[in-house]
Amino acid sequence: MSGFTAPHCGALRASDEGHEVDLYGWVARRRDHGAVIFIDLRDRWGAVQVVIRDAETLSARLRLESVVRVRGKVQRRPNGSENPRMATGEVEVVSDDLEILSESQPTPFPIEDPEEPDEKNRLEYRYLDLRRPHMTKMLELRNKVNRIIRDYMEEREFIEVETPILTRSSPSGARDFLVPSRLHPGSFYALPQAPQMLKQLLMVSGVQRYYQIARCFRDENLRADRQPEFTQLDVEMSFCDEEDVFTLIEGLFAQLWQKILGITLPVPFPRLDIKESYLRYGTDKPDLRYELEISDLGDALRETRAEIFRKVLAGGGVVRALSVPNGKELARRELDELVTVARGAGGQGLAWLPGPMEKFLSDGEMSDVRRLTGAGENDLVLIVADRRRKAETVMGLIRQEVARRRKLVREGEWKFLWINPTYLFEEDDQGKLTYAHHPFTRPFAEDMPFVEERPYDVRAHAYDIVCNGYELGGGSLRIYDPAMQERVFQLLGMPLETIRARFGTLLEAFTYGVPPHGGIAPGIDRIVMMLGGTDNIRDVIAFPKTQSMSDLMLGAPSEVDSEQLDELHVKVVPPQKASS
RNA sequence: GGUCCCGUGGUGUAGCCUGGCCAAACACGCGGCCCUGUCAAGGCCGAGAACGCCGGUUCGAAUCCGGUCGGGACCGCCA
Incomplete structure (x- = not known):
């Protein structure tokens, strides 16, 4: 019998009574009474008690976290010895053959202890951290969220289109991660901060309804809810207005909360003008609990x-x-x-x-x-x-x-809201006009007449979705009218060359028949955080980085051979040491 | 770039403010022995840390000071 097709430890129930089973799993706990040993055998689905008699030769080697195979019979536990705290607590498996497939050394931190190990250790031994049932649950939760999202989007005739990871430095404001080109000395690819321009180009392509569970990269400083690489549900749709986007996304969140937490979210979500949000709550992502x-x-x-x-x-x-x-x-x-x-x-x-x-x-x-x-x-x-x-x-x-x-x-409440409307322009450090979102964000047409006199009062068709103090996503309707686009660039005082260099492809594409379109990009990591009841993004990412962007398990980033650098036409200039 | 918190056996903590009683305590784990029904099993015995690193103050430092490294939270940054 294959262990792959064998029953799951955590799935055994009273109805399995009498079955002869092979079980494969890790030793989660051991209670050694001498002539009888109980072990809790754990797999991804949970743990079940195994009873071992006449096991003198094995007992010493039955270390915690060793991988074993047990053959035995499922039986009801003797009266009074059921364990209501275990899902499998009504039954136990009486071993008549036990094989240790792989012994474990003592682990660097306990796998079963409910107490959180030190962050440093968790990240260095992430493969063991993920073995902790709580973390396994998080991986499963994230998978479930992805599946619900895909089903939901497909039902509404969106298609998932993959976009490149090796791409070109994009117009949004974060620092890029760069990849040197071997074949083009001195040139670099950029990892996408978001597939922004590509998804708009897909609208020109006639895809009409695009989505992608997309990895994004931003070389900015980390926070408890920010990693340098993260995952967005990237969405773009043609011929839509704001209400279409709101309805789509409210429906998605309602379904996620329903299917995962069994909670019915009231829709539609309330809306709050961003200026009002700053005034009343001091932030653009207010916690209304x-x-x-x-x-x-x-x-x-x-x-x-x-x-x-x-x-x-x-x-x-x-x-x-x-x-x-x-x-x-x-x-x-x-x-x-x-x-x-x-x-x-x-x-x-x-x-x-x-x-x-x-x-x-x-x-x-x-x-x-x-x-x-x-x-x-x-x-x-x-x-x-x-x-x-x-x-x-x-x-x-x-x-x-x-x-x-x-x-x-008020714990247990879910206060969703839209930050909308927002405004087209902001003041930058020098007090100059700059775009609040990106330069393709569609202004309110009716506000344009006074753009010269009161530019900061021009509203934009842009929106953020916020829940309990977290920004879960944002997006906008995009400009598709060349005259409007030109006007915005002009107001921003952007030189023609800059515009051509940075947005040329998109602007040219827009001359071939562009549908009015708009989109949004909810952050999947943060959604899973909320649903998983954690306030740390590392808990919902399998292999996250530290605040200083290191991977403690793999030791990334690392130095590379000088041959590799030569091939890439890259020379390292060490930072200047502060003189002592 | 800045502010703040943390760093003690394999793990989680106590001790640090109010230096000496601390070659450092407790629990878990680990090693050995006992035990046929436990489920954080129990009982007995045992091994294991000079307190991140460097320097300073002091008769004396895990404890005070400075620096440094690492982890974390936040401000700036992140459309």
Whole structure:
């Protein structure tokens, strides 16, 4: 009998009673009573208890995590010895032949211990980390998500088209990973940050409904929810409007949540203007599982005697506040910790009322503050004054931190929303106009008449989908009208050569009959994170990298032979060591 | 580029703030012995770390200071 066709350890049930089986698996636990030994034999599907008698010769070699084959009979456990905590707990397999296929040394960390091993060890011995049942579940979950996505998209007549990994540096804003060309000295391929241009070209090709579970690469710094390579459900569709995209994606999320968690998500998802999101929540990916809304105190404090506030407002900055319910009971130590959070985000600090600032505020100002923030008797008002973006970032983090500390987050809720509309342009570091998304994002036609006077008020047909404080994806309708496209490039002040070099292919393609189109790209890693109940993207990627982008298991990146470099026409220039 | 947290036997932690009682404690694992029904099995015995690395302060450092390496969280960055 082949072990491949043998029954699964974790699948045995009372109905299998009496069956003679061969089992293959790993020794998960061993309980040695001398003349009788119990082992829990684990495979991907779970574990079952095996009873071994007369096993003197073997017992010493039955090490944890060794791979064994057991032949025996499935029987009901003796009355009273059933284990309700195991799915297979009603039965056991009585061994009459046991073979050790492969012995295991003691593992660098316990496989069965519910406690998480150190991250370093997990990543160095990732193949063992993945053996932990929790991680095996994550792999299975991710597979299930992919399958549901594929079924869903196929049912709606989308076709999956693969796009190249060796491609050309693309228009989006992240740093590229480059691959030197052997045949073209001095030239490089870029790994795709997203198949953006290709999926739009597929619309010109007449594919009409494209999707791809696509690997994307961005050479930017990592976060708990960001890896340098990640996977997107890349979608593009022709002849669609925003509602089509929303409906499609809401349906997909509803199905995922239904099929995996058994939860019915209310659709459609609410929509929130991005400016409003920044104002009220201090972020473009608000967590709506708690209230805590931020208020703007600008109008109330413009003339205040409190110099810090007045100066910031006079200098074009903002003053924002958050009322903490029953915050008066916050200890001074906790306030100091919040100040540390604010400073950690680059903020100047944090003021609070009632508090030391109070004496600089008039009665009228105090009552305005209370009115604007909705603060009651026992509430504490936290205040940040800074340049707008900084104040928003700081307040957003403070809001999160307060919610976490005060346990205001309603666990178990799923607060999906669309960030929409967004705006076409942003200000860059130099105060210049730049695109908020990418230069093909379709503006609201009705907003174009005032683009000269108020460019930052021009709305865009762009959207992000957000859940519980995570951005799960984003997309837009694309410009297909050459006149509109030209206008946008002109407003951005992009030189013709730059446009041709970076977007020439797409613009030319658009002269051959381009359907109006749009798309979106939900991040699969983050979706699996949410469904798997983890807050770390490494838990849903089989072989992830560390924060410094190393693969501790394989030892990547690594140096290569000078012959390889020569062949690629690449010369390494070591970084300048700081002189001591 | 910046801020913050962590680094003690194979593993997970305690000790570090308030240096000496710490060649370092506990649990799991590991080795040996006992035990026919356990399920985190149990009992007894045993091996195993000079406390990431380098330097400094001190009569004395796991404990204080500086640097460095590694892991993590965040800001910047990431349409």
